[in-house]
Each structure stands twice: as structure tokens, then as C-alpha cells.
Amino acid sequence: MASTMLSLVSASALASPSLTLQDYRALGGSVHAAVLGKKKSNSFMKTKSRGRINMAIAVDVSRFEGITMAPPDPILGVSEAFRADTHEMKLNLGVGAYRTEELQPYVLNVVKKAENLMLERGENKEYLPIEGLAAFNRVTAELLFGADNPVIKQQRVATVQGLSGTGSLRLAAALIERYFPGAKVIISSPTWGNHKNIFNDARVPWSEYRYYDPKTVGLDFDGMISDIKAAPEGSFVLLHGCAHNPTGIDPTPEQWATIADVIQEKKHIPFFDVAYQGFASGSLDEDASSVRLFAARGMELLVAQSYSKNLGLYAERIGAINILCSSADAATRVKSQLKRLARPMYSNPPVHGARIVANIVGSPPLFNEWKEEMEMMAGRIKSVRQKLFDSLSGKDNSGKDWSFILKQIGMFSFTGLNTAQSDNMTNKWHVYMTKDGRISLAGLSSAKLEETIGILRLLLVDPVGL
Ligand code: PGU
Numbered sequence: 001m002a003s004t005m006l007s008l009v010s011a012s013a014l015a016s017p018s019l020t021l022q023d024y025r026a027l028g029g030s031v032h033a034a035v036l037g038k039k040k041s042n043s044f045m046k047t048k049s050r051g052r053i054n055m056a057i058a059v060d061v062s063r064f065e066g067i068t069m070a071p072p073d074p075i076l077g078v079s080e081a082f083r084a085d086t087h088e089m090k091l092n093l094g095v096g097a098y099r100t101e102e103l104q105p106y107v108l109n110v111v112k113k114a115e116n117l118m119l120e121r122g123e124n125k126e127y128l129p130i131e132g133l134a135a136f137n138r139v140t141a142e143l144l145f146g147a148d149n150p151v152i153k154q155q156r157v158a159t160v161q162g163l164s165g166t167g168s169l170r171l172a173a174a175l176i177e178r179y180f181p182g183a184k185v186i187i188s189s190p191t192w193g194n195h196k197n198i199f200n201d202a203r204v205p206w207s208e209y210r211y212y213d214p215k216t217v218g219l220d221f222d223g224m225i226s227d228i229k230a231a232p233e234g235s236f237v238l239l240h241g242c243a244h245n246p247t248g249i250d251p252t253p254e255q256w257a258t259i260a261d262v263i264q265e266k267k268h269i270p271f272f273d274v275a276y277q278g279f280a281s282g283s284l285d286e287d288a289s290s291v292r293l294f295a296a297r298g299m300e301l302l303v304a305q306s307y308s309k310n311l312g313l314y315a316e317r318i319g320a321i322n323i324l325c326s327s328a329d330a331a332t333r334v335k336s337q338l339k340r341l342a343r344p345m346y347s348n349p350p351v352h353g354a355r356i357v358a359n360i361v362g363s364p365p366l367f368n369e370w371k372e373e374m375e376m377m378a379g380r381i382k383s384v385r386q387k388l389f390d391s392l393s394g395k396d397n398s399g400k401d402w403s404f405i406l407k408q409i410g411m412f413s414f415t416g417l418n419t420a421q422s423d424n425m426t427n428k429w430h431v432y433m434t435k436d437g438r439i440s441l442a443g444l445s446s447a448k449l450e451e452t453i454g455i456l457r458l459l460l461v462d463p464v465g466l
Pocket of ligand 1: 075076095097163164165166167240245314319
């Protein structure tokens, strides 16, 4: 597929710093129209009021009259609503962000140490190169694949620093849109809500593969495999490297191997989203094992990484896109095109988070300290999960099987609450969560657990009673 990727690039496209109209047409303009269908109406605009817009200019009404109100974001909108709530018992189980037992945001000690080092060194604030900080790009690929992985030594990984996980996914989506016109991305049902936005905005067609089985509150493995098989050959298969969001259900190592078999058979391209490396199990290596399994088979693949959770660097927007190619030469060309896509979007990435990661991973004592803190964070979440299970099953004599809670991993529990029940949690009990029934365990403390369990149990066992 790597050769197809580059054969699609016209000579003029490679030579010029930005694509010409002709290049766009050659690369996908027509495909878009065919794949996505020419949109006759614009869903972002109140099209009916067009006439009013024209008149508006004369009568001094806003030129933005045609812009409709956007709905709140399903995840970040929950935090906004939470901030606006003045109730003293309010609890935010919406956003996936780590909290201490006192339910406070947590800045890792090792991050503070790295920041102090940076201050001492008096580093400057010059622009980074388009691809980001070289020391960061090196360590981030090593952390993902393992420093001794032959793919690193063979220089087959094109790594570009991205604006955290989201920005890295978006850059990859732009690459797919430009160099694989018409190719489809298949995503799990359900998935992290922003995946759909990312591919929609990048104009990459997507569809869903089965993943979650509500009957077993587990993985619909057969459904997943048959949907991956049924996807058009050469599709991109978006996979959560570990700690699937929102379900917390991951394939077993044997299932991963079968997934890899099918992807290879169908000449699909795996596209991993790794937002929780080290945060799921507490081990960086274990959480990267899915990616490494695919890489060991000699497959080409994409991996978006994020340091929001595992280093608590949410607002620093630090992550990377890694594209593992079959040759060093292909990786060099792919990297050059990623840079070319990044340049008109945001020019070059921010330096602060990149330096923090490079300093921590590059220094053995700091690296060890990070691993300890990560284990501590993952450990607290695991203990909240256990307590949630113990209390629910201990207090409940309805015969409901609560073991699904212990089978899930990562920072979330997918409770099985429906939209009405989730709304009830928020509107009546001031417990904020996403409408798909996901709760962030990091938002619970031992004290808050008891209060929340009462509500959860009632909703899950006897929803009519609430
Ligand atoms: N991919 C997955 C699977 C994620 O869960 C998240 C964050 C990201 C990527 C992107 O994170 P970055 O901060 O851009 O690196 N999901 C969280 C955070 C809130 C959000 O929706 O951005 C969540 O609560 O699902």
C-alpha cells in the first residue's frame, strides 16, 4: 500500500510547496464528490434565512445571522455544564481526566521536576521545526515500539509531533484524504465521539464495525471480525491500542492476533489510537503490545499517541503521529508530506510539552519516577473499580451480574445506563456523565463512591424507581 500511497502523488504535487487546484482534482476532488455526494445544503447554516441575510446587510443585522447554534460537545460540554452547576453535591464523571482521591486535578511530580530543569536551562521559545522537537520524536517512537524494535533501527517510522492525540489523528486523516482518495476508515461501534468529527471534517468516509455486545456487556468479536472482513479491501481500520473508549473492553492477545490476520488478508491498514499507554495496565510495554504485535508481522500501520492522560499533560497538547512504513525511504517521503499538511494548518507544534516528555523519557531516573507515578494513578483507578464492584454486588440482591465492571480496563466504566438514565443522573442527582452511560472512575473517591453507588444501583436495577 505504501507504493500506492506515493504513486498517487503527482510529480508537480511533490515539487510544489502546496498543492495546486489541479493536484487537488487529481488527488481526490472528484472522488469526494462521488464518495460523499455533492452536498446541496449546508447543515451548519440556516439556509432558509438566506434571503434575510441579504436584506440583513441593508438593515444592519449581523452578517453571521445564517450561522446556527452548535450543540454542546458530548464530552467537553459535560464539563461546561458541570462548571455551571452550583449544587454542593455535584460530581463530574464525564471527562476522562485523572483526579486525586480528593478529586483534584493532578500535576505529576516528575513533570514539575522536568519543568524546573527547563527553567534552569533557560531554554528559548524559538519556533520548532514543522515536525516538532527531534528529541521528543525520537523518544515517543521508542516508547511506542520499544527502543530495540528493528523498525526503529531500520528508520521505518515517520514520526511527527502532533497537537496531542486529537491533532495527531487529524493530521493522519488529512494524509488519508489526500493520498488515499476514497479509502474508507472503519471505526468501532461505539467509539470515542470525536473520531467521527475528525474524519468528517477531514472529508474521509467512514463506517462502523461491530464492537460492543450489550447482551454480554463484552466484545462482539465475531461481529467485529466479519465487519472488518466485509470492509472494502485497503480500508483503514481504526483500533484503540488499549483501554477502549468508552467501553473499557479490549481484545485478548489471541483475539488481537486474529484481528491482525484478517487485516492482513484484506490488505487493510491498521490505524491505532493510543491515548492511554501505561495508564491502562500501569505498564507502558503491556499497553503497547497490540501495536507491537502488528509491527512484528511486518505490517505498515499508523499510530496516534497522546500524553494527556499518562503524563497528565492535557492542556499542553502533546502527542505524535507515527507511520510505520515498509522502507526507510517510504518513511522519509511520508514524513515530508505530513509536514506539508501540518504547515498550513498550524505551522509548527508547541514546545513546552515536547520538552517535558523528552526530558522525562530521556533521563533514566525521571523515567523511573514517571513509571511509579503512572502505576499509582492506574492503581487508584483500579481500586475504585474494585470498590465499585464490591459495593454494587454486596448491596444488591437483585441477582444482577456486576462482573462486567471488573472485566473493563482503563479509566472508564461503561455502565449500561441509557440516555434517559444518564440524564437522570445529571438532572436529578448532579452526577455528570456522558449520555452513552460512560463514567470516568477517576472522578470518584472512596467517599463519593458510596453516594454514587446508591444512585447507580437504583438506576441499573430498578430504573422505574427513580
Ligand atoms: N483518543 C481517545 C481514545 C481518547 O479517549 C482521547 C481523549 C483522545 C484520543 C484525545 O485526547 P487528547 O487530549 O487530544 O490527546 N478522550 C477523553 C478526553 C476528552 C475529550 O473528549 O477530548 C475523554 O474523556 O474521552
